[in-house]
Amino acid sequence: MTGLLKYGSGQRVGRRVQGFLWATSLVALSLPVLMAQPAGVTPNTAGTSTAAVTDSPAYKRGRLLFIQCRACHDLKPSPVEKVGPNLAGLFGRAAAAAPDFGYSPALRSAKITWDRQTLDTWLEKPGSMVPGNIMAFAGIANPADRAALISYIEVESASR
Numbered sequence: 001m002t003g004l005l006k007y008g009s010g011q012r013v014g015r016r017v018q019g020f021l022w023a024t025s026l027v028a029l030s031l032p033v034l035m036a037q038p039a040g041v042t043p044n045t046a047g048t049s050t051a052a053v054t055d056s057p058a059y060k061r062g063r064l065l066f067i068q069c070r071a072c073h074d075l076k077p078s079p080v081e082k083v084g085p086n087l088a089g090l091f092g093r094a095a096a097a098a099p100d101f102g103y104s105p106a107l108r109s110a111k112i113t114w115d116r117q118t119l120d121t122w123l124e125k126p127g128s129m130v131p132g133n134i135m136a137f138a139g140i141a142n143p144a145d146r147a148a149l150i151s152y153i154e155v156e157s158a159s160r
């Protein structure tokens, strides 16, 4: 708890109310991550704590970039059916493995296991990696943006 408070107050910005709301949402956001991470697992940046990961510029950039995915995907298990498959537990999972989702034959027959490398290729240009897939998304050209987005997904899809 002390750690969380310290984390929150470290984030305080100028005006009090704004700062408080922001810190509160940061804590709310990081709480499941902090609780769900097994000891010793640092999702992306070696040698940093989980709090430092969610505080990193890459994570924040990734959170921003994921806005364009959110209409179609959730990163936490959810009963809500969106246009795209649920991405909870994505890392280490085979492509087209979310239960009850109507994947395209193309993605079903693709022999892909999702990790940083395969996600990077997918997000650069889904139509090139798996021709005939039904994800209506052109791709992200900027490698740093893809890396940031993948870091965010890696943290968020791992928490239960």
Ligand code: HEC
Binding pocket: 065, 066, 068, 069, 070, 071, 072, 073, 083, 084, 085, 087, 090, 094, 095, 096, 097, 098, 102, 103, 104, 106, 107, 108, 114, 119, 122, 123, 132, 133, 134, 135, 136, 137
């Ligand atoms: C317009 C809706 C839409 C948007 C926007 C979208 N996706 Fe998708 N996504 C889909 C659909 C539909 C599929 C399933 C594709 C298929 O079956 O061919 C999919 C599949 C995926 C998969 C494979 C999942 C699996 O279970 O194998 C990943 C990973 C993924 N999307 C990530 C993203 C990310 C990250 C973004 C944002 C940059 C994004 N998607 C944007 C609709 C969308």
